[in-house]
Amino acid sequence: MSIKTLEIVRKRLEERPEELREARKKGQKVVGWTGYNVPEEIIHALGFIPVRIAVGGDDRLVEVGARYASSKTCVFIREIVGAFAENEDPYIQQTDFLAFDATCLQNYRAAEVIEYFFKKDVVVLAVPRNFAEDDAKTYFVHEANEFTRLLEERAGIALDPARLAESVALYNDIRKTLKSIYTFQAAKDNVISWEEVYDLIQAGELLDKHEYLSLLHQTLAELKERHHNPVIESDDGDSRIFISGSLIPRGDRKLISIINSVGGRIVGDDLWSGILPHLDLDIKEISPAGVALGYLNRTPHAALPYLNLESDRRLKKLHELLSQSKAQGVIYHTLRYCDPFTFKAKETKNVLAKSGIPLLEIHTEYAGSDYEAMKTRVEAFVEMIRIKSESVQEEAA
Amino acid sequence: MGKKLFRYSEENKDKFLESDNITFNDGSVVTPEEIWDYLTVEGPVKYPGTYEINLSQGNRDSRDETLSTSLKTHYLSLTFSARMEKAKESGKTIAFIQGGQAVDPYTAADTIALRPFLVGQWYHGREHGNDIYKSVLRRKQSKESAFHDMSFEACQTGGYEHVQVGDLPIDVIAPYTVLRCSDVSYGVEAHRHGPNKDVKLINVDYPMRHQADKPWAIEYFAQNLRKLVKTLDEVRGKTTTEYDLLRAIKLHNEGRRLGNELADLWWSTDIPPTNSDDRNSLVALANLDMHGDVQASLSVLKEAKNIIAERVKNGVKGHAVTDNPKRLFILGSCVGINESRSEDAGAIVVGKDDQWSHCTSIVEEEGDPYYNLAKATLEYPYEQSIEKRAQWTIEQIKKSRADGVIFIHNWGCNTQAAISRPIVDFIKRETGIPTYIHERDLHGLRDEQEQNRVNAFIEML
Numbered sequence: 001m002s003i004k005t006l007e008i009v010r011k012r013l014e015e016r017p018e019e020l021r022e023a024r025k026k027g028q029k030v031v032g033w034t035g036y037n038v039p040e041e042i043i044h045a046l047g048f049i050p051v052r053i054a055v056g057g058d059d060r061l062v063e064v065g066a067r068y069a070s071s072k073t074c075v076f077i078r079e080i081v082g083a084f085a086e087n088e089d090p091y092i093q094q095t096d097f098l099a100f101d102a103t104c105l106q107n108y109r110a111a112e113v114i115e116y117f118f119k120k121d122v123v124v125l126a127v128p129r130n131f132a133e134d135d136a137k138t139y140f141v142h143e144a145n146e147f148t149r150l151l152e153e154r155a156g157i158a159l160d161p162a163r164l165a166e167s168v169a170l171y172n173d174i175r176k177t178l179k180s181i182y183t184f185q186a187a188k189d190n191v192i193s194w195e196e197v198y199d200l201i202q203a204g205e206l207l208d209k210h211e212y213l214s215l216l217h218q219t220l221a222e223l224k225e226r227h228h229n230p231v232i233e234s235d236d237g238d239s240r241i242f243i244s245g246s247l248i249p250r251g252d253r254k255l256i257s258i259i260n261s262v263g264g265r266i267v268g269d270d271l272w273s274g275i276l277p278h279l280d281l282d283i284k285e286i287s288p289a290g291v292a293l294g295y296l297n298r299t300p301h302a303a304l305p306y307l308n309l310e311s312d313r314r315l316k317k318l319h320e321l322l323s324q325s326k327a328q329g330v331i332y333h334t335l336r337y338c339d340p341f342t343f344k345a346k347e348t349k350n351v352l353a354k355s356g357i358p359l360l361e362i363h364t365e366y367a368g369s370d371y372e373a374m375k376t377r378v379e380a381f382v383e384m385i386r387i388k389s390e391s392v393q394e395e396a397a
Numbered sequence: 398m399g400k401k402l403f404r405y406s407e408e409n410k411d412k413f414l415e416s417d418n419i420t421f422n423d424g425s426v427v428t429p430e431e432i433w434d435y436l437t438v439e440g441p442v443k444y445p446g447t448y449e450i451n452l453s454q455g456n457r458d459s460r461d462e463t464l465s466t467s468l469k470t471h472y473l474s475l476t477f478s479a480r481m482e483k484a485k486e487s488g489k490t491i492a493f494i495q496g497g498q499a500v501d502p503y504t505a506a507d508t509i510a511l512r513p514f515l516v517g518q519w520y521h522g523r524e525h526g527n528d529i530y531k532s533v534l535r536r537k538q539s540k541e542s543a544f545h546d547m548s549f550e551a552c553q554t555g556g557y558e559h560v561q562v563g564d565l566p567i568d569v570i571a572p573y574t575v576l577r578c579s580d581v582s583y584g585v586e587a588h589r590h591g592p593n594k595d596v597k598l599i600n601v602d603y604p605m606r607h608q609a610d611k612p613w614a615i616e617y618f619a620q621n622l623r624k625l626v627k628t629l630d631e632v633r634g635k636t637t638t639e640y641d642l643l644r645a646i647k648l649h650n651e652g653r654r655l656g657n658e659l660a661d662l663w664w665s666t667d668i669p670p671t672n673s674d675d676r677n678s679l680v681a682l683a684n685l686d687m688h689g690d691v692q693a694s695l696s697v698l699k700e701a702k703n704i705i706a707e708r709v710k711n712g713v714k715g716h717a718v719t720d721n722p723k724r725l726f727i728l729g730s731c732v733g734i735n736e737s738r739s740e741d742a743g744a745i746v747v748g749k750d751d752q753w754s755h756c757t758s759i760v761e762e763e764g765d766p767y768y769n770l771a772k773a774t775l776e777y778p779y780e781q782s783i784e785k786r787a788q789w790t791i792e793q794i795k796k797s798r799a800d801g802v803i804f805i806h807n808w809g810c811n812t813q814a815a816i817s818r819p820i821v822d823f824i825k826r827e828t829g830i831p832t833y834i835h836e837r838d839l840h841g842l843r844d845e846q847e848q849n850r851v852n853a854f855i856e857m858l
């Protein structure tokens with residue numbers, strides 16, 4: 001398919017750690033952040049360079065992390081802790097301080113453990129569990145102001161509303177462009193794959209934001225040139241898969257490569273390492289409170305409990321994205337000890353079954369030992385979807 | 398081979414009959430005579446398992462029969478299920494809560510607050526005649542159903558197996574979502590599906606990270622407490638006033654103070670006045686929630702404090718306590734070591750952080766009771782940052798003059814497991830006391846392997 005800009009993105013990623021090193025020499029500070037509700041625009045507007053701490057797929061680091069956290073911590077967090085212990089990740093090495101949130105309790109625990117064992121300076125944003133209620137929003141606004149104050153202390157300057165407005169506009173443009181690009185991957189006769197878009201989304205977690213936006217614009221222009229009318233519908237013999245569940249960070253491509261290897265075509269996701277955090281972020285007011293509320297009002301992360309099944313916004317969004325992408329089945333990825341997603345697997349399966357959408361839960365970790373077992377299950381699922389879609393096409397003919 | 402069974406000996410009966418009555422919430426009273434009858438006649442028939450002498454379950458072949466309050470806590474445990482059924486029949490509201498939280502607002506709203514262990518005790522107590530084997534099997538079966546519906550990696554299932562699968566008439570699932578537990582809020586959410594999905598649900602949202610110093614966090618939690626009380630009021634169709642809450646706070650403060658006094662007395666002497674199990678069952682009364690009846694807990698607690706004071710004064714040593722035992726302080730969540738077997742190995746458990754930290758937070762009685770309660774709750778030592786929690790733990794270790802520390806956590810308990818190492822590391826660094834971290838097996842029974850390791854640690858001390 002080969003979109004040329006993607007080559008440039010890959011090259012720029014290779015150069016990025018060195019660039020960060022240089023920037024730090026000139027006095028700029030790098031903030032490593034993780035957490036679904038960390039308002040990145042505030043970090044950016046204060047002149048910091050934000051990089052997302054999200055690494056996966058390395059079983060050895062998971063083992064190392066378990067020595068500081070525990071073997072019952074989710075695989076993702078264990079790897080992060082392991083990466084801090086080893087301090088060999090080029091991005092982690094460059095962080096001056098960290099900004100974590102408490103959307104997921106395990107993410108919060110990671111902040112505590114990293115602070116304690118590796119003496120890292122961590123600013124934590126607390127996140128209310130009852131996020132949908134008014135008093136929780138009031139509380140979150142206070143927390144966002146406090147979070148901003150702690151960042152200002154570290155920046156040595158006060159947050160300038162004009163700079164915040166610029167950052168918000170920049171990020172809004174990034175989100176908008178990503179959404180447009182995303183449509184192309186799910187289209188018939190697509191010229192860009194979901195996997196490529198996924199990598200592109202994750203590149204944005206590391207690259208300079210202005211440059212990233214121009215690369216996105218360039219990508220979009222190329223796509224428009226190559227594909228004049230992207231219509232989302234099945235190609236013949238497609239097995240259109242949607243990925244949901246625990247995040248799949250950089251470095252972890254096990255499940256994705258298995259789906260590809262058995263002929264499944266991924267056409268959408270609601271992963272927080274994918275498109276989801278870029279959707280529905282509506283910042284109504286240029287202030288820390290306005291930005292933070294924009295984040296909190298998006299589709300909620302599974303770690304935040306929602307007590308009414310009928311009106312659950314996470315499930316509503318899942319339905320919406322499934323119908324947009326014309327996906328025929330969901331592979332629900334759960335990482336070992338990732339309670340927010342594993343607790344909901346069966347329920348999500350039952351809910352989707354009512355709409356005739358099959359769901360396969362793949363519970364895994366970063367070790368390669370379950371590769372063949374996963375492959376067998378994914379293959380059978382993809383095949384089942386293909387047969388189902390062929391029979392639907394035959395009936396329609 | 399027949400099972401070995403424990404029986405209370407007639408030798409101690411007369412002394413026991415001289416002890417105090419238990420007074421319940423509804424004003425009813427049970428006399429020592431009635432308690433004795435129950436423990437010696439009805440109890441062994443209904444719950445033979447609890448009379449079985451089975452080391453893996455922690456039962457000794459003898460108990461401290463001269464400690465009248467120990468018999469009373471046994472009585473309250475055995476009658477728990479029947480008392481809850483009766484409470485339901487008389488229209489009481491019953492709420493599912495989390496362990497490690499106080500229950501003042503539930504008491505104010507005339508609601509029985511049951512933590513996971515007690516919900517299980519109610520459910521399993523409905524079936525009579527089971528020996529240990531059958532009881533364990535039944536517990537495992539009902540847990541399996543919850544795992545199947547949620548996650549096999551769950552530790553806490555929010556009472557799902559009892560309320561949804563098991564049809565236990567809990568009116569409202571209303572825990573504090575304290576930081577201690579990774580699973581409880583997911584467990585609460587799970588109740589939105591299932592046969593009894595209309596059960597009322599509320600998360601009393603406990604914010605985290607240096608919250609006790611933040612006025613907006615206290616206000617937010619106070620607001621959550623107001624909502625909790627409003628929800629309980631909706632269920633029971635009555636209104637709880639601020640005055641009701643203040644009264645409940647005063648009552649619970651009395652329990653907390655008595656519990657602290659009892660613990661201090663127990664720690665004040667080199668000769669342990671009770672064994673570990675008895676200490677545990679008496680200190681656990683301080684929260685007044687232990688037996689589903691705050692007044693009953695309070696009356697036993699008052700009597701217990703006087704007995705311990707007397708024993709300390711007279712240098713009485715607790716039943717089955719060895720000479721100069723190694724003193725263990727237990728950290729972690731919702732689980733403890735096998736106390737009697739550890740005593741046999743030459744140790745004694747002198748304290749735990751779980752089920753204790755919240756009893757040390759006395760609530761201010763002047764001013765807005767919701768705000769005061771919220772503030773005291775956000776100050777629970779167990780819920781603080783690693784350093785603060787470890788500092789508090791060190792104070793407890795010093796007060797109890799512990800020789801060693803064991804951090805034990807359940808399989809699947811992510812949030813406690815995650816900080817077990819830093820907490821223990823901090824304590825070791827500051828005190829030099831030997832420490833050991835242990836993970837309870839998957840849905841495990843207290844097995845030999847665990848005891849071997851604990852014994853090795855005791856031996857090392």
Ligand code: SF4
Nearest residue numbers: 074076104106107338
């Ligand atoms: S959501 Fe899951 S994978 Fe992410 S930090 Fe929480 S437990 Fe780990």
Ligand code: SF4
Nearest residue numbers: 552553578731807810
């Ligand atoms: S052991 Fe941990 S996960 Fe289980 S109920 Fe207790 S705090 Fe929750």
